[in-house]
Amino acid sequence: MDHALALLEELGPEARLLAGGHSLLPMMKLRLAQPEYLVDIDPLADELGYITLAGAELRVGAMTRHRDLLESPLLADTIFTDAERVIADPVVRNRGTIGGALCQADPSEDLSAVCAAVGARLVIRSRAGERVLDMHAFSLGPYETAVCPAELLTEIRVPRRSGSAYAKVDRRVGDWAIAAVGAALDVRDGVITHAGLALTAVGGELTVRAAEDALVGAGPEAFKRAAEIAAAQCDPVTDQRGSKEYKRHVVGVLCERVLQRAFARAQHSEEV
Ligand SMILES: Cc1cc2nc3c(=O)[nH]c(=O)nc-3n(C[C@H](O)[C@H](O)[C@H](O)COP(=O)(O)OP(=O)(O)OC[C@H]3O[C@@H](n4cnc5c(N)ncnc54)[C@H](O)[C@@H]3O)c2cc1C
Secondary structure, three states: OHHHHHHHHHHHHHEEEEOOOOOHHHHHHOOOOOOOEEEEOHHHOOOOOOEEEEOOEEEEEOOOEHHHHHHOHHHOOOHHHHHHHOOOOHHHHHHOEHHHHHHHOOOOOOHHHHHHHHOOEEEEEEOOEEEEEEHHHHEEEOOEEOOOOOOEEEEEEEEOOOEEEEEEEEOOOOOOEEEEEEEEEEEEOOEEEEEEEEEEOOOOOOEOHHHHHHHOOOOHHHHHHHHHHHHHHOOOOOEOOEOHHHHHHHHHHHHHHHHHHHHHHHHHHHHO
16 A cells, blocks of 8 residues: 555556546546556555444455455445446446446446445545545545545444345436435334435435435434425436436435335344
8 A cells, every 4th residue: 555655656646546547447448538647556455455344333455346345244235235236337337336336426326325324434544554434524526536646545434223124216227327316324112313315427426414404303204304305305307217307306206215225224234
């Protein structure tokens, strides 16, 4: 890692990290990215490819592949496995990394909403030291993050929520989302004590604060209202994937669905 950071510093902003290559290489083929140097961090796959439990949170190394997220017993029946099941196909999932996905920050990419919904914190390292950001500080907009040219995203810290879920509507298996929604809840005695609700591919903010506020202190009776708020507050555009009205409708339907599934999972985890 020290070598990679030294190279980034030495080569300057014309250098780009190459992780799984499943976003950067297509961008280079299309001439949308033309970096002068590539710093291949595949050799860091051992050092930065892990999912471990540290107290109340999970620590996920930035080079963890989609496939490892999908197959980890620590993430079974969570928003992560729901999302990973519908990200691309096995070829992409075998190579693509969580760090690459978050740093690419494609507005249709699924793991940003997943990390925002659970309230993940991201560890960014440079030769000068480390800083830790939440998703709101990390994600600056489409294709833009707070990671500077001489920095590397090293770890994603994921608080364990009592129940979480993700659902996506796409045109065909493995495609990018028309719209997708993630929910992460903490539930005690049937009452929601923490709510995270995040959207993919429909513009607006990553999370829907007003809908989250409507859920805290309530139970399933608040799901419909939260879904209405999310559908009203997202800001989709009409494109080849559908009209903005259709996408808004999908957001509402998916919100209710993921909230129900997250709540059911939370209740199940309370019982065991
Ligand atoms: C056909 C296809 C379908 C896809 N479908 C989906 C989908 O449905 N949903 C979805 O979410 N994604 C989808 N993807 C994207 C896929 O998940 C990519 O693997 C992922 O977005 C990028 O991960 P990577 O490791 O390949 O990153 P790379 O392509 O290697 O890098 C992407 C960017 O991140 C930077 N970067 C990488 N790692 C770091 C790091 N640790 N620190 C700082 N910067 C870093 C690179 O410099 C580059 O700018 C699809 C990709 C393909 C090719």
